[in-house]
Amino acid sequence: MRLIKVDTCQPGIKLGKSIYDENGKVLLAEGTELTKNLIDGLKKHHILTIYIQDEASEGIEIVESIPEGLRLEAVNVITEGLNTIASLHSSNSNIQGMFKSGRAIRSFQKIIRDILGSLTENPTALNLLASTKIHENHVYTHSVNVTIYASQLAIENGLPLKNIEEIALGAMLHDLGKLYISPEILNKPGKLTKEEFDEIKSHCQLGYDILRKVHELPLTVAHCALQHHEKIDGTGYPRGLKSDEIHKYAKILSVADVFDAVTSHRVYRPAMLPHKALELLYAGNGTHFDRKQLQLFKDCIAIYPQGLTVKLSDGRVGIVSKYNFHSVGRPEIRIIRDEENQDVEPYEIDLAAKDHLTVDIVEADALL
Ligand SMILES: [Fe+2]
Incomplete structure (x- = not known):
């Protein structure tokens, strides 16, 4: 199996990995022979690269860090859980609300245990490129990917399980505030006006304000939402915190967050390959990102994924x-x-x- 650009795809080529819709349903199954129509459809959905099967790459198997089924289940749990917590906030929470948010958090904890179990059972360099999923609202898939990267990074830090689980929860919920930002602004292809950028920036405080009131969650989870856009040199937002003022969890999240953002397809820009994304992260080594976290991250991802x-x-x-x-x-x-x-x-x-x-x-x- 190998990775090729959809642009260079010829009809007759065989798909190496299935492509899913936003509900986790298979749109195009592994092994499908691509026609011109199907190739045009992929382009329309802004899918730029796909895995194919061919003679030259026969026998090269893509190792998945997290089984596709578990990743799709995680996307569903996050989609439901984030919406539950966000809607409770809008409708002034009561006892029933507390019950619902408790249930959502327990389902998060269960999926986190499954993800951590899978990461420790399959010690492999992380490669999330293997999954191609069409999703209009990328907050959910992004939250799952950031959870996987941040969990692995927390493991690399040698932290106790309790802290790793807290970081994973913080990662799942870090962009909760984005559910209150209009999708037109979140997905705007061109340059943002100052007002629009201010609105996007507000997602950190919004998330924090909601999460700190959810009693079942440790306060550090709310701080993950608040601080994940802070930078080591103090030029981040919302508070412009500097190095030691930034919580360690947020330093971990910041690396995982940016890496996933730039390696994912967006309507307004193509995805970067991991080695390019890493170069971009290293341009901010010690200014945007914590040096130690970046070094540890480099050692746990597949810089050159199989099939490249x-x-x-x-x-x-x-x-x-x-x-x-x-x-x-x-x-x-x-x-x-x-x-x-x-x-x-x-x-x-x-x-x-x-x-x-x-x-x-x-x-x-x-x-x-
Ligand atoms: Fe964010």
């Missing part, structure tokens, strides 16, 4: 075939073109092996 086509410093071209846990930036590669750009009988090399340490990845793309 890469160009090596000696000119050869190949497909990423396997991760190296001890060296996530130097995966195993199935070479498909030689130094002269001629097709060759595919063979594998391990960039982390002693013989190949002088060869680097110089370009990576969904099919070069």
Whole structure:
């Protein structure tokens, strides 16, 4: 299986991974032969890259950090739970409201335990690219992805389980305030006016005001909503907090939040591949993001996910075939073109092996 751009897709190509609609229903099943109409449909939904099956990539399997079924269940739980908590706030909560929010939080806790269980059972570099889902309201899928990234980062920090669960809850609820912002502003393709940007910024305080009143939640969860857009150098919002003034949970969330935002498709811009997103995050190392958190994050994500086509410093071209846990930036590669750009009988090399340490990845793309 490998990742290719929908733009370069020819009719007859076989889909490698299913594509889902916003309710988790399969729109296009794995193995479907794509027609011109189907390819046009993908473009219309702003899907830029897909996994396909072909001869060159035969046997390359994409390892999922979280099973697709669990991820879709998490999206449903978050969608329902966020709406329950948001509507209780609008309708002045009472005993029944408290009961409902308690139930929503228990369902969050259950899904968090499942996610943490899956992350610890399948210790693999995180790769959420594998799931292609069409969703108009991306707050829900974003919340699930941020929960997965932040949970893994919390685990890498060596924190006790209780703290990891709190961070995961904070991640699930961090953008709750966005449910009160008009979708036209959230999805606006062009530049925002100052008033519009101020409205977007208000989601942190809005989320905090609601969450701090939910007694079943620790106050740190409300602080995740309040502080996840703060930056180390004090240029973030809403309060312009600096380094040590920012809660550790928010520092973790901030990395997970931005990484997922830039690696996800949006109506107004294409998704970045993980290695590019990481470069962008590193541009803010120590100013936007906490240095230690960024370093830990780099070690737990698939910088070059399986199925990606890469160009090596000696000119050869190949497909990423396997991760190296001890060296996530130097995966195993199935070479498909030689130094002269001629097709060759595919063979594998391990960039982390002693013989190949002088060869680097110089370009990576969904099919070069
Ligand atoms: Fe946010």
